[in-house]
Amino acid sequence: MHDEPWFSNEQLATILKALPDPAFILTRSGRYAAIFGGSDSRYYHDGSVLIGKWISDVLSDEKTAWFMQEIGKALESRNLHVxxxxxxxxxxxxxxxxxxxxxxxxxxxxxxxAFQVQGEDAVLWVASNITVRNDYEVRLRIQSETDPLTGLFNRRKLMEALSDQYEMFTRYGTPMSLLMFDIDDFKRVNDEYGHLNGDRAIQVAAEVCRSEFRSTDIPARFGGDEFVILMPHTDLAQAVPIAGRLRLRIAEALRLTGDLGEGATISGGLSQLLPMDVSCHEVLKRADDALYQAKRAGRNCIISQ
Structure with a gap:
């Protein structure tokens, strides 16, 4: 004696239609053979119009190629492909x-x-809208990489980028210069004009960095009033005038704030990746040493090393 099926065909069809996320039956050649579910109207529209169409009818050439590639991977592995x-x-x-x-x-x-559809291999593709989750993850990642006061990269993200640049240098010889600078007599700025104006001075320096450097350059707040700028594809000779111009621009911007008396200046140390460097930390140390030389030389200058 055989058990009776729990659901009729009509009931099974109703269950499939009630699935919150859409489930597509896609053939190896890229045809929409069937669509089930997608009942969550917050995220999905009726997709029944897609049945019988080709993916290339619906999506751009680039996206079509990507979907076809992923269908092929799933058919090859026979395992769940996410x-x-x-x-x-x-x-x-x-x-x-x-x-x-x-x-x-x-x-x-x-x-x-495990069976063919319309005479060819096929996959079940369940699509779940994860936009909210993705946006949340992006915000978390940005927060983990960004200094809240200036909006520049923080120290952790800077060190990741510096490590990447060092790898590019050792593998391909791609030059990179590094500028480290801080605001001269910053303790005096805080003591005489208050910590809010000290924060404003840091923000002004960051704003100048954003406006003066290329989109490929990487400015970061290293800590306190200290900044580090990575300049990819730039050797020391090219970086020297860039750093000098930045020094003048920041001094002018700080003077124009009107909150720091005669304003403030910066001192900096400049270096580049060298063939004898055994890690990315060496160029950072050279720039740091050069910064202290600039302080001993009377401040308001950039020294290269």
Missing amino acids: VEYGLSGQDVRGLPPGGPSSVIWFEGRVQAL
């Missing part, structure tokens, strides 16, 4: 005006089916 991907308005063909203005992020869980 991917994260974003879709923007530019990725989807034929969107009406007023479509999404930002990237929508998904987690795709892709599993090869």
Whole structure:
């Protein structure tokens, strides 16, 4: 005696339709063979119009190539294949005006089916909208890498970037210069004008760094009133006039704040990666030594080493 099926075909169809996330049956050649679920109207629209279309009818060439590649991986491994991907308005063909203005992020869980669909291998692709989670993770990452007072990279992120630059130098010989500077007599600035104005001086220096350096350069607050700037693809000879111009720009900006009397100046140490360096810390130490030389030389100057 056989057990009776728990659900009728109609009930199973109702259950599949009620799935919160959409589940796509995609063939190896890239055709939407079937779609189930997607009932969570907060995130999904009716996708039934996709059935019978090709992925290339719906998505840009670049995204189509990516989807086809991931389908192929899932069919090859026969194991659950999990991917994260974003879709923007530019990725989807034929969107009406007023479509999404930002990237929508998904987690795709892709599993090869044990049978063929429409005469070819196929996968089940369940797409879950993870935009909220992704945005939260991005905010956490930014907070972990950013100095809250200035908005520049913090020391931890700087050291990661410096390590990456050192690896590029040792592998390809790509030059990089490093500038370390701080605000002269910063303790006096705090004592005479107050800690709020001291914070403002640090913020002004950071603003000048953002405006003066290229998008490929990496300015960071190293700690207190101390800053470090990484200048990739820049040797020492090229970095010297850049650092000199920065010194003048920051002094002028601090003077114009009107909150620091005659204003304030900076002193800096400048160095570059060298073939004999055994770690990224050596260029940092040379710049630090040069900074102290600038202090002993009377401040308001940049010394190279």
